[in-house]
Amino acid sequence: MSTIANRRWVLAAYPKGIPDASAWRLEEVPVPRPGPRQILVRARYLSVDPYMRGRMAEGANYAASVRIGETMHGGGVGEVVASEHPDWRPGDIAESMAFGWQEYAVLSPDRTGPGGTHRIDPGLAPIESALSWLGMPGMTAYFGLLETARVRAGDTVLVSAASGAVGQIVGQLAKIAGARAVAVAGSQRKLAWCREIGCDATIDYKASGDLLAAVREACPNGVDVFFDNTGGPIQDAAMKSLAIGARVVICGRIAQAARFGEPEMGERLLGSLIVSRASVHGFLVFDWYHRREEALARLAAWGREGRLRFREDVLDGIERMPDAFLRLLDGSNFGKQLVRIAPPA
Amino acid sequence: MSTIANRRWVLAAYPKGIPDASAWRLEEVPVPRPGPRQILVRARYLSVDPYMRGRMAEGANYAASVRIGETMHGGGVGEVVASEHPDWRPGDIAESMAFGWQEYAVLSPDRTGPGGTHRIDPGLAPIESALSWLGMPGMTAYFGLLETARVRAGDTVLVSAASGAVGQIVGQLAKIAGARAVAVAGSQRKLAWCREIGCDATIDYKASGDLLAAVREACPNGVDVFFDNTGGPIQDAAMKSLAIGARVVICGRIAQAARFGEPEMGERLLGSLIVSRASVHGFLVFDWYHRREEALARLAAWGREGRLRFREDVLDGIERMPDAFLRLLDGSNFGKQLVRIAPPA
Numbered sequence: 001m002s003t004i005a006n007r008r009w010v011l012a013a014y015p016k017g018i019p020d021a022s023a024w025r026l027e028e029v030p031v032p033r034p035g036p037r038q039i040l041v042r043a044r045y046l047s048v049d050p051y052m053r054g055r056m057a058e059g060a061n062y063a064a065s066v067r068i069g070e071t072m073h074g075g076g077v078g079e080v081v082a083s084e085h086p087d088w089r090p091g092d093i094a095e096s097m098a099f100g101w102q103e104y105a106v107l108s109p110d111r112t113g114p115g116g117t118h119r120i121d122p123g124l125a126p127i128e129s130a131l132s133w134l135g136m137p138g139m140t141a142y143f144g145l146l147e148t149a150r151v152r153a154g155d156t157v158l159v160s161a162a163s164g165a166v167g168q169i170v171g172q173l174a175k176i177a178g179a180r181a182v183a184v185a186g187s188q189r190k191l192a193w194c195r196e197i198g199c200d201a202t203i204d205y206k207a208s209g210d211l212l213a214a215v216r217e218a219c220p221n222g223v224d225v226f227f228d229n230t231g232g233p234i235q236d237a238a239m240k241s242l243a244i245g246a247r248v249v250i251c252g253r254i255a256q257a258a259r260f261g262e263p264e265m266g267e268r269l270l271g272s273l274i275v276s277r278a279s280v281h282g283f284l285v286f287d288w289y290h291r292r293e294e295a296l297a298r299l300a301a302w303g304r305e306g307r308l309r310f311r312e313d314v315l316d317g318i319e320r321m322p323d324a325f326l327r328l329l330d331g332s333n334f335g336k337q338l339v340r341i342a343p344p345a
Numbered sequence: 346m347s348t349i350a351n352r353r354w355v356l357a358a359y360p361k362g363i364p365d366a367s368a369w370r371l372e373e374v375p376v377p378r379p380g381p382r383q384i385l386v387r388a389r390y391l392s393v394d395p396y397m398r399g400r401m402a403e404g405a406n407y408a409a410s411v412r413i414g415e416t417m418h419g420g421g422v423g424e425v426v427a428s429e430h431p432d433w434r435p436g437d438i439a440e441s442m443a444f445g446w447q448e449y450a451v452l453s454p455d456r457t458g459p460g461g462t463h464r465i466d467p468g469l470a471p472i473e474s475a476l477s478w479l480g481m482p483g484m485t486a487y488f489g490l491l492e493t494a495r496v497r498a499g500d501t502v503l504v505s506a507a508s509g510a511v512g513q514i515v516g517q518l519a520k521i522a523g524a525r526a527v528a529v530a531g532s533q534r535k536l537a538w539c540r541e542i543g544c545d546a547t548i549d550y551k552a553s554g555d556l557l558a559a560v561r562e563a564c565p566n567g568v569d570v571f572f573d574n575t576g577g578p579i580q581d582a583a584m585k586s587l588a589i590g591a592r593v594v595i596c597g598r599i600a601q602a603a604r605f606g607e608p609e610m611g612e613r614l615l616g617s618l619i620v621s622r623a624s625v626h627g628f629l630v631f632d633w634y635h636r637r638e639e640a641l642a643r644l645a646a647w648g649r650e651g652r653l654r655f656r657e658d659v660l661d662g663i664e665r666m667p668d669a670f671l672r673l674l675d676g677s678n679f680g681k682q683l684v685r686i687a688p689p690a
Binding site: 062231235251252253263266267269271272273274275276279281282283 | 407596598609612613615616619620622623624629
């Protein structure tokens, strides 16, 4: 086993703003051996997600940074190829946020919480779904919209990055909840997909000259729930359009990626909350992993009923990991960005 | 009755920024007569409150503006001098937010909600308490801290304008709830009072060069509840010091008074909520008037037990209404600002 090479991306430097490819280095190392109660998993799909930008910084965020020379953090799904754990055997499919940007990972299934290892049923859905709508992004939409925002029938739900990994599910869950879904994205192609999966109205934030006017036109009775994956000008327009008692979920801030770590300057809108009596909630899906089973069971059921559809954007080969991540940061991905890792020839 | 003059302050112009005395005009008109199911009340105390600035503007806020030439809106407490309502008789004490800046008001006791008329028991506490800790400001602290912020034992509660009408009660309710209270105010004299009523730590925002360092020193485990009566730099320092799961109540924005109606520019801190998973709530006490009796009964009980103390700042004579209001806007009041209206000689 250890004569096969494991290719992995390590962090080469802490970048400023939007990283370029020099932030990482592809290394070839021997495939590691699993220790007691560990498993060795060969990647089939690796995920890139916006949170990874936060890990590429010296300052502490909600999670520890990736150290220089350390394998990039990230989720993956793959096939068990060796097991020293009594509950796992070769051929099982495992998913973990602790996979890393690499072809082979040693995982510790006894670990619990967000970094745990989960057994994936390949009969339920394509296994890469465990990185998207039946995984962390799906749970983000589920808990953020249903629990944190407490969406109700009749609400107008505005979602930014609406064709993204989380946004697609937010729009569809809003419809399942009996709400009206208004999608914001950066191209007509993305918005056509949002309409296809049921969104009632769409806003092209790149083409709308006056974003505030566009939000108010699309949400004539105000925004009851704003699910924010971007921050920036979309957030401003939404915050100025809140209905009385609105709930805002601050889930992502991809619009700030180019100025990562810098203070974000602009108009401050907290004072206006006194008028709307709205609530703004910072959201982190890792707080909800104790309810993972419940969320995934319900998402899977809606999927089986045809009420949830999902679009992925797949690149091939571990070489493409930086490209995939950079596509996410500049919005050129269309749907959940994944990288497929080919099995060895 | 109609031969006695009623002096009243009407709005003369919509001011920019901090108003000066030219914003109002003192008029003398005949005392009005109560219609069917109305009462005529002679003012004993009138209130000035920060929300009045919002009514002195053409744009709609959460409540309608005062029209030019209309009597300024405001709460008052006084003695019934004539009644056309079967439940009220001369000598009764009445409080209403619909009183206005005037010596005599005709009130409609059948009206419900925040603009309703409430019977005040003069044996319970000095009647002016109905404008402060046993009235709207007391309810603001009560519902804002106990319901919206859901304060818990062990929390660190940071309150701005801590010696003000609402702030004094917030600090003391925090202590009653078993929390630690940290007071922010603009003078050592005000902070000495905050310590006297039980606050554990104090911050002089005018004397603290580095407000962020001062907040972090006073709240070494972070701020669990921030009760914000001011906005501005204190809000910034607090928002950068939130503990995981913190709750922020946006109750007032007196720091913005000088730039009223202008956009508030500065550092935007919503993105940081993803790290703290905090919630920010716009708060308006008028949403809670259906629970007025409960709040006032509990506040009164704590007052009887000596667990709530309250400081007022009283000017004499209806002529002083603009002065009193302007003292509030520049922070030169010390405690709840009231104006005592002398009975006619």
